[in-house]
Amino acid sequence: MNPRAVGRWQHRLSDGRTQCDLCPRACRLKPGQRGFCFVRSSHDGVIVCDTYGRSSGFAIDPVEKKPLNHFHPGSSVLSFGTAGCNSGCRFCQNWDISKARDWDRLGAEASPERIADVACQYGAESVAFTYNDPIIFAEYAIDTAAACRERGIHPIAVTAGYMSAQARPEFYDAMDAANIDLKGFAEEFYRKVTGTHLRDVLDTIEFAVNEARTPDGGRVWVELTTLLIPGYNDDDAQLHAECAWIREHCGRDVPLHFSAFHPAYRMADVPCTPLETLVRARSIAMGEGLRYVYTGNVHYPEGDATYCPNPECGAVLIRRDWYRIGTNRITGDGRCPDCGVSVAGRWG
Ligand code: SF4
Numbered sequence: 589m590n591p592r593a594v595g596r597w598q599h600r601l602s603d604g605r606t607q608c609d610l611c612p613r614a615c616r617l618k619p620g621q622r623g624f625c626f627v628r629s630s631h632d633g634v635i636v637c638d639t640y641g642r643s644s645g646f647a648i649d650p651v652e653k654k655p656l657n658h659f660h661p662g663s664s665v666l667s668f669g670t671a672g673c674n675s676g677c678r679f680c681q682n683w684d685i686s687k688a689r690d691w692d693r694l695g696a697e698a699s700p701e702r703i704a705d706v707a708c709q710y711g712a713e714s715v716a717f718t719y720n721d722p723i724i725f726a727e728y729a730i731d732t733a734a735a736c737r738e739r740g741i742h743p744i745a746v747t748a749g750y751m752s753a754q755a756r757p758e759f760y761d762a763m764d765a766a767n768i769d770l771k772g773f774a775e776e777f778y779r780k781v782t783g784t785h786l787r788d789v790l791d792t793i794e795f796a797v798n799e800a801r802t803p804d805g806g807r808v809w810v811e812l813t814t815l816l817i818p819g820y821n822d823d824d825a826q827l828h829a830e831c832a833w834i835r836e837h838c839g840r841d842v843p844l845h846f847s848a849f850h851p852a853y854r855m856a857d858v859p860c861t862p863l864e865t866l867v868r869a870r871s872i873a874m875g876e877g878l879r880y881v882y883t884g885n886v887h888y889p890e891g892d893a894t895y896c897p898n899p900e901c902g903a904v905l906i907r908r909d910w911y912r913i914g915t916n917r918i919t920g921d922g923r924c925p926d927c928g929v930s931v932a933g934r935w936g
Contacts, residue, residue, distance in 0.1 A: 589631060593640035596727055597755045600633065608635050610755050611674045611723055612788045625724040627672035639670035640728045643698040644719060648710055652911040654718065654746050655845050655884055657894060658933030659765045659809050661906055662913040665744065666707040668698070669719025670728070675748050676783025677771070678854040679817060682719055700732035704739050714765070718746035726751075726759050733762040737803070749792035750784045756792060760800035765809040765934070767845075768793050772814070772821035773830035781820060790833070797838040809934050811843040813884070816861045816869055818849070827869050831876035840879045841897075841932035846870055847884035863888060880932070896924040897931060905931065 597609035605616045608623055615623035617630035627639045646668045651659055653667075673680070707715045715736050722729040722745050733743030742764040749768040751759065760766065770793065771782055778786040793812065800808040812834065816822045834842060846869040848861040866883040870891055873881040883891030892908035903926045907914035917925050922935040 589634075589636060590640055592731060593637045593727060595628060595635035595637060596758070597752065598635040604633070606630050606633050606635050609752055610726060611751055612785065613674060614752075623674075624676075625672045625674040627670065627724055637725055637727050639672065639725050641697065641699055642670060643668045643703075644671050645669070646706070648712060649716070650911045650913075651714060651716075651744075652908060652913070654716055654744060654767050655813065655847075655882070656744065656765055656767055656809070656811050657845075657882055657906070657908075658811065658843055658880065658931070658935075659744075660713055660742070660934060660936070661916055661918075663713040664711065665714040665716045666703070666710060666712040667716045667718045668703060669717065669722075670725045671720060672724050673721050674724050674784075675721065675750055677748075678781050679815070679849060679858070680853045681815075681850065683853040700728065700735040703732050704735035704741060707736065707741050708739055712741065714742040714744050716744040716746055718744075721747050721750075723747055723749075723751045723755075723759070726755060730758060730762045737764075748782075748784070749789040749796070751788070751792050753791065753795075756795045757800070760796045760808055761802070763800070763808050764802055765811075766796055767811045767813055768796060770812050770814050770830060770834075773826045773833065774821070777821050777826075781817075790837070794837050797842060810838075811845065812838075813845040813847055814869075815847050815849050816865055817855070818859055818861055818865065820858075822861070822865050822869065824868075824872065827872045828876060831873045831878055835877050840877050842878075843880035843882065843932075844873055844878055845882045845884045846873070846891075848886045850885070861885075866891065894918075894931070896927060896929060898924065898927050898929040901927040901929065903927070 608615045619630050622629040649667050651663050651665050717729045736743045745763045745766040775786045797810045846866050870881045879897040894906040896903045906916045
């Protein structure tokens with residue numbers, strides 16, 4: 589057994605089972621059993637991350653694709669993931685990876701150090717843990733993040749945020765940035781459509797935004813994404829409530845991305861999100877006082893652009909066409925060149 593793959597969050601129960609404390613599912617496993625995520629299992633009473641050191645694929649992407657619009661715009665990212673997931677989303681857009689039961693899909697060898705070296709070779713400024721949720725391979729993601737930081741590369745988590753309070757500090761302190769899904773704002777939606785719970789995700793978001801710290805004591809940069817599914821999470825009341833919560837608990841500067849749903853997995857009969865829905869959601873969010881609100885998965889340049897947050901200025905600062913940067917006028921110290929107001933983000 590690879591000692592680095594031993595689960596860091598677990599405890600023995602009096603009945604002989606071992607409880608995984610990594611996510612709120614708290615799976616209680618007998619020797620030989622697998623957790624809900626399928627990729628953590630009990631080896632003679634010790635829970636192990638079975639996908640440690642194995643990748644389902646690599647790609648070089650623009651950071652905007654994660655999506656992160658305020659984190660070193662235009663830079664490239666080495667994206668990688670493993671297999672399995674601890675959510676049960678009926679609309680999963682990556683279900684071939686998240687529900688993978690075929691271990692042969694995974695590459696044989698991708699140590700944390702090797703991934704960081706490959707990122708250097710390709711000139712990537714960041715490595716993103718993505719495709720499937722890095723929570724379930726937290727030990728592997730944390731070790732890879734450390735190897736990346738040693739080489740001056742930023743670790744990024746792309747996650748649904750369904751994580752235990754115990755595991756959050758070590759995981760988020762290891763990241764320089766994160767995009768966290770806020771899939772809706774109703775517990776019933778979360779329970780029925782994602783198989784998870786809203787409260788746990790909100791707690792994760794608050795922790796990541798307000799408490800997580802990088803080694804120099806700075807904050808982890810966080811952006812949020814809501815995939816809008818027609819008839820499920822796109823009503824005005826839910827959108828107002830979500831945006832008001834973000835404003836109150838995370839502040840107005842956390843960027844929010846509304847992205848378009850495409851029929852997939854167990855929701856193949858639900859239509860695509862119309863552009864008007866994304867435009868309406870963006871308008872509601874800005875009306876609630878959020879400063880940086882984007883649309884995604886659609887061609888809508890107005891919703892791709894970054895604007896000066898000064899209401900008396902409002903200049904276009906970054907123009908994007910899908911994931912491609914057209915112009916970037918933000919100054920080196922992160923300000924609007926017209927009025928000098930600071931723009932939240934990591935721009936260096
Ligand atoms: S990470 Fe996997 S094994 Fe652990 S509690 Fe969550 S679903 Fe269960």
